[in-house]
Amino acid sequence: MRKMMSVTTGAMVTLLTASTAVGLLSVSIDTPTVSAAKTKKLKLWVDTDTKPTYVQAVKDFEKANPSVKVTIKYTSSTDALKNLQKDPSAAADVFMFPHDQIGSLASQGLIYQNTKYAKSLKSTQISNAMKAATYKGKVYGYPYGIESQVLYYNKTQLGNDDIKSWTSLTSKGKMGTNLASAGANYIFSPLFYTAGDTLYGANGEKAKGTNIDNKKGVSVLKWMKAQKDNPGVVQSSTNTLSLLQSGKISATLSGPWSYNDYKKALGDNLGIAPYPTVDLGSGEKQMQAFLGVKLFGVKQDTKQPLAAMKLAKYLSSDKVQKLGFKNSHYIPSSKKVQASQNIQNDALAKAVVDMSKKGYSTPMPNSPAMANFWTSADALFNDTYKGKISDSQMLPKLTTLVKNASKSVK
Amino acid sequence: MHSLKGVKRRNTMILYLLLTVMAIVWVVPILWIILTSFRGEGGAFVNYFWPKTYTFHNYVQLFTNSQYPFGRWFLNTLFVSIVSGFISTALVLAMAYSLSRLRFKLKGPFLKVALVLNMFPGFMAMFAIYYILKAAGLTQSLFTLILVYVSGAGLGFYIQKGFFDTIPYSLDESAMLDGATKWQIFTKITLPLSKPIIVFTALTAFTGPWMDFIFAQVIMGDNVKNYTVAIGLYSMMTKETANSLFMSFAAGAVIIAIPITILFIVLQRFYVSGVTSGSVKG
């Protein structure tokens, strides 16, 4: 009896709630349709710290396109994939993302193919940027900037000639870099390019295209292992800034995001240059970095594809790239803007532009399988540096890494 | 006799020493956050403890930076935590009381099921919950956040039930003999005896919204204006900003800690006051 009665009331309450929920639910599952309303509403996602650039750019865009109303929302561009995956219908029509997410975005059907403006972008943007905006032969992104690690050094401790090669850098000064903890993967994986191997095939999009399990790959690991005994190499990760400031290290490898901190620490003594050369056992070769390309994308289920594409195209235009450089210190991806006086006079921008050239950097692979590479590479690099891996184990370890790295696509 | 006193004094001294050392260990990180929040130079990592320059700038920046509207986040969190604190406390106590005091069929199995239900890791549930809320048209609002925080109350009653279990059943029985209904027993006898656990429950419920930086983010998405302090502060720690905003982050941490600390200090006497023994005497 009691059981029955308790169930009665409980069930009533819950069922009522349930029916309300279902009622609402049937309303909300709508399908995206291309609407032809008079005012086209667009949502734009940009990084918080780029606010000055895009508030201005959107204002200009709206002036030129009075029928479009753009709302700017601030989210981290590195979370673009995660945010789009969570709920595409609530995502922005136009969004920023780092190019290595393009493979996942495209294969999950989250991003609109860039058919309309691909051709004109190809003529204005540097080739590496367009390569990064392309996945499996189709262009998806609208490039607006590039980033690459560069060499930061203390001019009072190192001269122009000292920074040419890793050997002289570490004999004349102290190189603070990270081989022993998380993050080593990003800095040192491009050494495989220097050695002549490839990650995820020539375009960085073939899951089974990693071929580092060979002699060249082993030479990279041997080099890493040797750095443990190099007195000119100081393990530094989080403490790089304070080591640089106190003069305990005289150089480090990092990206544009560190510029403000280093500038504050070293002032006019901060020198910036492309990567040095490195000797992996077969002579001096240019040390490579990953090139990161910053892209705008249009989400696949946007209700205003044409307006959204137009906005994305506008945000990657020379005018906005110039504005971005001025206001948010973005390094542009447009050939013309890169060649402009402002960029050429800026030490950081010039170094990054130099690094973006072929032979200095390679766009980070955009295969979705890359996610598996990162953790495995970190583990292997850390263990190698700490001397946990004997020379004879190197090849089998690389084979395992390749196997792990190829795993994502069965 | 004399030596016994000496031993006692020595023991007390050792206790003081131990307690002081521990107190220092517990205070240093807090002191460091406070000092960092006033530090005028450097970034996230410096190789000294005492700042070289002191400034209020980090605090000022928190309230003036339009990209990180900390003041608004603070009010949001205060609102959410107060409302959800009240509701959660009521619901948790209701559940705990029912399961401790009232007798009904299926209570035993229910306790087991409730215990177990909490144990499925919640990560993937987040997205399911997000879609349930979305279907009800409820995303991105503070009300939703309250709803979600409160919905956990139905299963988080174990400590409270343990407390009610320690209140002698004889009190209920004598009240029943006097003709009181269960509701009267609950409101007139049990609750007044339960101040400590009410305070404890309210405190836990109140602090929850200040600490959640994952679930709240899933619900709020790109609606920065409705962020709580936890998501807001966490969003300040990206690769680009982690160093330059670290001192403001510390300042934010100090500001968050202030209301909670005051509550803890003011309310701890309830917490530790001997109420269970009081009920036996009364």
Add this chain to the structure above:
Amino acid sequence: MFKRKKHSTFEEHIPLTKLFKKADGATKASYIIMGAANIANKQYLKGFIFLLLEISWVAWLFTTGLKAYHNMITLGTHAQGLVYDKKLGISVLKAGDNSMLLLLWGMLAVIITVLFILLYRANLGSARKIWELKQAGETLPTLKQDLASLLDEKMHVTLMAIPMTGVLFFTILPLIYMIAIAFTSYDHNHLPPKNLFSWVGFANFGNVISGQMANTFFPVLAWTLIWAVAATVTSFFFGVILAMMINAKGIKGKKVFRTIFILTMAIPAFISLLIMNNMFADGGLVNTLLINSGLIKTSLPFFTNPLFAKFTIIVVNLWIGIPATMLVTTGILQNQSEEQIEAAEIDGANKFQIFKSITFPKIVFVMAPSLIQQFIGNVNNFNVIYLLTGGGPANSNYYGAGSTDLLITWLYNLTLNTADYNLASVIGILIFILSATFSLIAYKKISNSGMEA
């Protein structure tokens, strides 16, 4: 008064099948038209609510419900596609089925029907009650009496209704949805909205328990258990010791000490963990101060050596965990009856014996449920690992996990990095089985330990 007491035993009822044969027309009608017996016996409100809910369920079933069940079985048949739109000059999206949502709404539909079945049973129960009361010649309760009972013998219904609704929608529904995912092909190759996924049975369980995943699964499981036991036991043990110290006779400034330790509880865990991460980093405060003072030459590998990192995590967790235990223990210590202790002292027991056989068991008894919860909480302690070490240092023998990754953070990596939701769900289920078994056993132990829990 005796009448009240009777309620604690549960009465015997006539089986529903028998009732149908014996009962009058209105009661019989209740088997099809819900609330019929109530309406026939003038319990109009109750009767019409039953009836209304039945009609709404039937309406729901034919408008939405059947479709939802069908979709749940197929998980969608039309993938989204692109159609070239000549007018716009681009291909536009032609929406398809979203397997994930279809699954979720299917599960909701299941819950709705289960609720309806319970409601139907309740309707029969109500009809039976009326019949039984009439047979016994008693008067039927009025609406007022029914409502009043909600504050007395049926008060648990009143108290539990709202919390349970929350649990149903925000715990149970997501839970069965997640469990269902473990039996689908919802992985990186079948991500909605572009792709459909389908039911695959137990295939995913095989993938996790054998093969390369197993080489990661079992070591991570082992560390998860070690961590959970170590973290729970150390926090509890040292928390009790600290409380004993503060509350020892002759210690002055109890309040000050207590307040100092409580301070740490006021700081959100994610902040203190990020700060600790900063302080113990290679270039963090602890290492620099130690180096500056000449005690060590090179940084201690707090987070970079696997074993060291594990110790660091457990020690840092003490910083967070001890004050809470201290606070609860203090409450218990201050509440323990002086008489009992005095009696024990008269019997010649020394302080340790009193602690061992009176105080400590009491603490354990009161804290047992929270200890079980803490243990489970530690098994699923995402924050500590995610914010302190991020799972690192990396381990080249593992797949997608670091040396300090717990199952829960590994699960997080699997969803976030590789989008293998089905594998993550399998791990979730395994964590669930582990936690549930443990706590049910522990819970039973407490219940058997003499006092009713």
